[in-house]
Amino acid sequence: MNPALLVLASIALGVLIGAGTTVAIVGARRAGVRRAAEMRPELPEVATSILDEIDTFAVILDSSLAPVYANRTAREERHIGDAELADPDFLARVRQVMSTGIPDTHEPDPNHSADTVRIHIVRFQRRFVLILAEDLGEEQRVNAMRRDFIANVSHELKTPIAAIGLLAEATQQAADEPELVREFSKSLVKESRRLGELSRDIIQLSEAQSALRPEDRESVSLRDLVRGEVDSHRSFAGQHDVELVITDDSVASEDSIILGRPTSLASAVANLLSNAIRHSPEGGRVGIGMSAERGRFTVTVTDQGEGIAPEHLPRIFERFYRVDGARTRGDGGTGLGLSIARHTMRAHGGDVDVWSQPDVGSSFTLTFPLHEASSSKGAKRIKKAKRAVRTAAERTSQSAQTPAAQAAKPPKGTP
Numbered sequence: 398m399n400p401a402l403l404v405l406a407s408i409a410l411g412v413l414i415g416a417g418t419t420v421a422i423v424g425a426r427r428a429g430v431r432r433a434a435e436m437r438p439e440l441p442e443v444a445t446s447i448l449d450e451i452d453t454f455a456v457i458l459d460s461s462l463a464p465v466y467a468n469r470t471a472r473e474e475r476h477i478g479d480a481e482l483a484d485p486d487f488l489a490r491v492r493q494v495m496s497t498g499i500p501d502t503h504e505p506d507p508n509h510s511a512d513t514v515r516i517h518i519v520r521f522q523r524r525f526v527l528i529l530a531e532d533l534g535e536e537q538r539v540n541a542m543r544r545d546f547i548a549n550v551s552h553e554l555k556t557p558i559a560a561i562g563l564l565a566e567a568t569q570q571a572a573d574e575p576e577l578v579r580e581f582s583k584s585l586v587k588e589s590r591r592l593g594e595l596s597r598d599i600i601q602l603s604e605a606q607s608a609l610r611p612e613d614r615e616s617v618s619l620r621d622l623v624r625g626e627v628d629s630h631r632s633f634a635g636q637h638d639v640e641l642v643i644t645d646d647s648v649a650s651e652d653s654i655i656l657g658r659p660t661s662l663a664s665a666v667a668n669l670l671s672n673a674i675r676h677s678p679e680g681g682r683v684g685i686g687m688s689a690e691r692g693r694f695t696v697t698v699t700d701q702g703e704g705i706a707p708e709h710l711p712r713i714f715e716r717f718y719r720v721d722g723a724r725t726r727g728d729g730g731t732g733l734g735l736s737i738a739r740h741t742m743r744a745h746g747g748d749v750d751v752w753s754q755p756d757v758g759s760s761f762t763l764t765f766p767l768h769e770a771s772s773s774k775g776a777k778r779i780k781k782a783k784r785a786v787r788t789a790a791e792r793t794s795q796s797a798q799t800p801a802a803q804a805a806k807p808p809k810g811t812p
């Protein structure tokens with residue numbers, strides 16, 4: 398044979414053998430992948446990467462109901478525990494979904510406090526079951542609180558509204574009796590004032606409960622704010638024959654600067670002052686102490702009133718809680734003042750505390766953290782705040798009233 402032909406023939410044979418081998422290898426690999434997929438099916442990567450990012454519990458089971466995937470939330474939080482996953486009833490539901498393909502959803506029962514988890518079981522790709530679970534406990538708690546609050550507000554509003562209606566009718570019918578008309582009108586004024594106070598406190602509470610956004614914060618000199626509030630309560634204190642005495646241990650105005658919402662802070666202080674005045678005996682004294690130490694500014698309002706019995710102390714900060722419901726309701730107290738104070742303080746990173754002893758008196762302390770000054774960013778903000786306070790102080794020396802006094806509401810029960 399021609400040697401050149403021999404070379405060409407062997408090359409062609411080599412190519413054929415090579416191509417055949419490649420086809421065989423690729424085919425075998427494909428078959429292997431197919432077999433592997435049949436034995437241990439692959440989860441779609443896009444699905445698992447999405448499930449990894451969500452806060453909902455997610456677990457995927459294969460056709461033998463063995464878990465093949467659990468997302469981060471399931472691994473960390475486990476809204477559903479291992480025992481529940483292995484529960485025969487639960488597994489029967491999962492099996493049902495796997496065989497029929499019909500999704501199964503469990504909604505929590507709002508009347509059953511232990512039943513808080515919403516569960517979805519869905520089949521996908523015919524070979525997997527996805528279990529999604531969300532714990533709605535917090536949402537249920539907030540909804541229950543909202544329902545309670547609405548019920549309380551409606552109840553509180555009903556009394557003065559009904560009284561105003563009846564008094565207006567009675568005034569109409571007694572048109573020819575001036576004495577009666579005078580008496581009814583006096584009660585009308587009282588009831589409408591009560592309605593006004595209630596709506597004002599509801600608005601203040603809703604402001605105090607709303608999150609403090611950076612744009613809500615202004616530099617506030619607590620020292621000036623407290624002094625402004627005390628000044629605006631002097632005439633109310635005078636009507637009750639109560640003396641207001643300020644003790645100020647903070648060295649300079651700058652000691653008391655925080656970034657906060659001035660209207661809420663003014664309401665918190667005003668509520669403590671009006672409570673102390675209303676609960677003081679005639680000729681009594683209310684002390685207002687201010688001090689700045691160890692990164693905290695404290696305001697303490699102390700009275701010599703009837704005090705609060707220990708069993709009531711843990712509840713006085715609750716909305717609409719009154720120690721003597723019927724009596725204080727008549728006096729014009731809305732039962733929201735201390736709740737407004739607590740929400741305001743917590744929104745500002747501080748708190749309000751109480752000390753009280755029956756027949757001795759009560760002392761309420763507002764504590765404000767001043768830690769902003771310790772960070773360099775905070776220090777810059779404080780510097781800016783100080784400048785703003787100096788400018789405000791210059792402005793206030795020209796006009797008689799402080800910004801806090803302007804923001805202040807009239808004291809509770811002011812006739």
Ligand code: ADP
Nearest residue numbers: 672673676713719720730731732733734735759
């Ligand atoms: P209210 O509008 O009724 O004053 P608060 O939330 O301000 O509501 O106070 C709740 C309850 O705590 C009041 O009804 C009152 O019984 C009691 N209380 C608050 N401050 C004092 C105080 N300084 N002395 C005695 N009791 C107080």
